[in-house]
Amino acid sequence: MSKQPLPKLEDVARLAGVSTATVSRCLNQPNQVVKATRKRVQKAVDELGYMPNFNARSLAAKRSKIIGAVIPTMENAIFARALQVFQERLTEEDFDLLVASSSYKKEVEEKQIRSLVSRGVDGLLLIGIKRDPKIYEFLQEREIPFVIAWSFDEHMKAPVPGQLVGFNNYKAMTSIVQLVLDKGHRNIAMLAGIADNNDRASARIAGFKAKIAEYGLKDPVVIECEYDIDKARKAFANLHQTLKTPTALICANDVLAVGAVLEAQSQGLNVPDDISITGFDDIEIASIISPSLTTVHVPHRMLGLHSANTLLANINAGRIVTDMELETSIIERQSLSNPKV
Amino acid sequence: MSKQPLPKLEDVARLAGVSTATVSRCLNQPNQVVKATRKRVQKAVDELGYMPNFNARSLAAKRSKIIGAVIPTMENAIFARALQVFQERLTEEDFDLLVASSSYKKEVEEKQIRSLVSRGVDGLLLIGIKRDPKIYEFLQEREIPFVIAWSFDEHMKAPVPGQLVGFNNYKAMTSIVQLVLDKGHRNIAMLAGIADNNDRASARIAGFKAKIAEYGLKDPVVIECEYDIDKARKAFANLHQTLKTPTALICANDVLAVGAVLEAQSQGLNVPDDISITGFDDIEIASIISPSLTTVHVPHRMLGLHSANTLLANINAGRIVTDMELETSIIERQSLSNPKV
DNA sequence: TGTCGCAATGTAAGCGCTTACATTTGCATT
DNA sequence: AATGCAAATGTAAGCGCTTACATTGCGACA
Numbered sequence: 064m065s066k067q068p069l070p071k072l073e074d075v076a077r078l079a080g081v082s083t084a085t086v087s088r089c090l091n092q093p094n095q096v097v098k099a100t101r102k103r104v105q106k107a108v109d110e111l112g113y114m115p116n117f118n119a120r121s122l123a124a125k126r127s128k129i130i131g132a133v134i135p136t137m138e139n140a141i142f143a144r145a146l147q148v149f150q151e152r153l154t155e156e157d158f159d160l161l162v163a164s165s166s167y168k169k170e171v172e173e174k175q176i177r178s179l180v181s182r183g184v185d186g187l188l189l190i191g192i193k194r195d196p197k198i199y200e201f202l203q204e205r206e207i208p209f210v211i212a213w214s215f216d217e218h219m220k221a222p223v224p225g226q227l228v229g230f231n232n233y234k235a236m237t238s239i240v241q242l243v244l245d246k247g248h249r250n251i252a253m254l255a256g257i258a259d260n261n262d263r264a265s266a267r268i269a270g271f272k273a274k275i276a277e278y279g280l281k282d283p284v285v286i287e288c289e290y291d292i293d294k295a296r297k298a299f300a301n302l303h304q305t306l307k308t309p310t311a312l313i314c315a316n317d318v319l320a321v322g323a324v325l326e327a328q329s330q331g332l333n334v335p336d337d338i339s340i341t342g343f344d345d346i347e348i349a350s351i352i353s354p355s356l357t358t359v360h361v362p363h364r365m366l367g368l369h370s371a372n373t374l375l376a377n378i379n380a381g382r383i384v385t386d387m388e389l390e391t392s393i394i395e396r397q398s399l400s401n402p403k404v
Numbered sequence: 405m406s407k408q409p410l411p412k413l414e415d416v417a418r419l420a421g422v423s424t425a426t427v428s429r430c431l432n433q434p435n436q437v438v439k440a441t442r443k444r445v446q447k448a449v450d451e452l453g454y455m456p457n458f459n460a461r462s463l464a465a466k467r468s469k470i471i472g473a474v475i476p477t478m479e480n481a482i483f484a485r486a487l488q489v490f491q492e493r494l495t496e497e498d499f500d501l502l503v504a505s506s507s508y509k510k511e512v513e514e515k516q517i518r519s520l521v522s523r524g525v526d527g528l529l530l531i532g533i534k535r536d537p538k539i540y541e542f543l544q545e546r547e548i549p550f551v552i553a554w555s556f557d558e559h560m561k562a563p564v565p566g567q568l569v570g571f572n573n574y575k576a577m578t579s580i581v582q583l584v585l586d587k588g589h590r591n592i593a594m595l596a597g598i599a600d601n602n603d604r605a606s607a608r609i610a611g612f613k614a615k616i617a618e619y620g621l622k623d624p625v626v627i628e629c630e631y632d633i634d635k636a637r638k639a640f641a642n643l644h645q646t647l648k649t650p651t652a653l654i655c656a657n658d659v660l661a662v663g664a665v666l667e668a669q670s671q672g673l674n675v676p677d678d679i680s681i682t683g684f685d686d687i688e689i690a691s692i693i694s695p696s697l698t699t700v701h702v703p704h705r706m707l708g709l710h711s712a713n714t715l716l717a718n719i720n721a722g723r724i725v726t727d728m729e730l731e732t733s734i735i736e737r738q739s740l741s742n743p744k745v
Numbered sequence: 746t747g748t749c750g751c752a753a754t755g756t757a758a759g760c761g762c763t764t765a766c767a768t769t770t771g772c773a774t775t
Numbered sequence: 776a777a778t779g780c781a782a783a784t785g786t787a788a789g790c791g792c793t794t795a796c797a798t799t800g801c802g803a804c805a
Contacts (some may be wrong), residue, residue, distance in 0.1 A: 071458040082785045119761035143484040182458045353694045423755045460791035
């Protein structure tokens with residue numbers, strides 16, 4: 064049995080005894096059609112099992128009801144969570160979500176943005192500000208609304224032509240470093256993310272360095288490492304055996320912190336007695352590992368929700384919504400203590 | 405500055421001095437065009453910054469290069485991970501991914517499937533077999549290739565008109581229950597997922613009950629609970645105070661197991677001395693919690709990868725790929741021991 | 746040199762919708 | 776009953792591509 068042609072708008076129109084325009088209106092602006100005809104059309108739709116062809120609709124109407132998202136990876140819970148909420152909100156407004164993940168690779172991201180634009184997305188979710196200006200020009204030329212999530216305020220040399228929904232990575236990092244300093248630590252190192260092409264990672268490093276400098280502590284050790292537990296373990300092992308181990312290790316996110324904790328423990332160190340370790344993000348794992356992590360809480364779901372709202376507002380009304388800065392907070396748990404001399 | 409009309413195929417054709425058909429061929433079947441013209445066209449494309457309109461292409465060509473996926477949620481690492489791999493593989497073949505999450509809700513899932521089909525997806529990824537037969541009919545009528553991931557072999561009353569890429573949830577569960585029995589436990593309870601409309605969850609329950617029955621142990625306690633740490637904690641607390649606490653608790657997944665472990669510990673129980681607890685999935689958290697979880701390892705990335713390959717094979721060549729059953733294994737860690745009398 | 750056959754290119758008809766504009770309808774007003 | 780006007784509906788021109796089919800070009804061969 065081969066595929067019989069699917070019913071189209073025209074078939075519905077014929078069966079209902081109206082024009083295609085009327086059927087189209089029934090589907091898109093029902094209130095412009097008188098109730099009686101609307102019913103007749105509905106009946107024809109049901110009878111035929113008609114479903115609109117969204118590609119044709121997008122082509123004719125020049126809007127797709129699709130939002131694109133380019134994120135570094137879905138494997139990190141922070142993005143997965145935000146994306147989940149983002150998608151749920153979009154669904155409420157009948158938008159669908161086209162996702163692409165760039166694996167933190169600049170060229171991949173650029174290619175994906177272009178591809179999504181070719182698909183005719185009505186809006187775009189991007190992570191982080193730092194990006195080839197050409198991309199922004201490109202987006203602006205085509206007048207594609209987009210929101211930049213996760214970063215706020217860093218590298219803000221030029222105003223960006225998109226909406227910002229994020230938090231201040233720099234400031235958040237300085238505050239947790241401050242806490243570590245307050246506990247009395249003076250020998251502090253950092254296990255950071257890869258700063259290249261990643262403004263969140265570099266802002267966190269900058270925040271760390273600034274606060275350290277403020278206390279007159281020189282040349283802190285900063286090791287860059289991919290966001291992966293095993294790589295973090297290796298990085299920690301390396302730090303531990305080649306350098307003088309610090310009394311406190313600031314990690315750029317919880318994944319790194321977990322790796323550091325596990326490796327420290329397997330090297331016979333007690334956390335936090337021998338070494339304090341802090342995280343960043345406050346993902347589930349932070350409260351489950353023992354000792355639980357003192358970390359920076361980031362409102363991931365809020366990021367997803369507000370990103371969606373901001374984008375929708377821009378798309379629907381051309382309303383320009385102002386940028387939105389979300390607050391982070393510090394969650395004190397067990398992995399940070401005073402330095403035990 | 406308002407949006408100037410974007411260059412279209414026709415503009416490229418004019419500039420290159422060829423017909424639109426030739427330009428189209430350059431883009432889609434370059435080898436059908438002689439090198440000289442191909443170059444000329446390429447030049448025109450670059451000069452104009454031309455990008456194809458995928459909606460028009462999809463409409464005309466009747467294929468969209470979009471794959472749809474409907475998963476329960478992105479927040480569970482198991483789906484996020486599989487989806488990530490799935491997407492990476494698709495990207496290699498120039499497909500994009502339209503995702504929807506159903507929050508384990510049947511009606512939501514159905515609506516999303518229909519929506520994706522309206523979008524003209526070339527193929528579909530679905531989780532689990534159990535589904536209203538109407539959906540399968542619908543998919544078959546439209547000849548949409550789809551793969552069903554995660555389940556294999558359960559409820560296989562009728563052959564399903566899609567490809568299966570999964571593992572045997574029932575069998576995997578019986579094998580871990582067997583292990584628990586082998587350790588000497590005879591007072592065993594289960595913390596299960598919500599079985600309604602979820603064949604993985606019900607197959608795991610069935611596997612548990614079957615093995616328990618095989619040993620002549622009567623009426624085991626089975627508590628259904630959403631996949632959420634806090635809800636699992638509450639469920640465990642409830643079990644602990646209202647019923648005779650078993651010596652071993654089988655959990656339907658790691659999230660539940662983590663909740664159970666945490667709650668057991670906060671109630672002053674030692675795991676595994678006072679109570680053994682097992683998981684299912686082997687997500688990261690399983691090896692990080694203390695005690696680390698004895699659990700069933702599920703090859704999530706393989707699921708994602710093979711799902712993608714199977715789907716692609718079906719789309720590209722109409723090749724019918726045979727169903728694929730992946731193997732699970734048991735990872736023994738610390739949360740399971742002999743019952744201490 | 747003429748002919749045949751195939752490879753390269755062109756022509757033009759849609760793909761299934763939306764929407765500007767034109768027309769008709771129904772109803773209040775006089 | 777005639778008039779005017781707004782609301783409801785119809786007409787038809789695209790939206791930007793792909794592709795079946797028609798045409799052209801070109802080298803091989805006799």
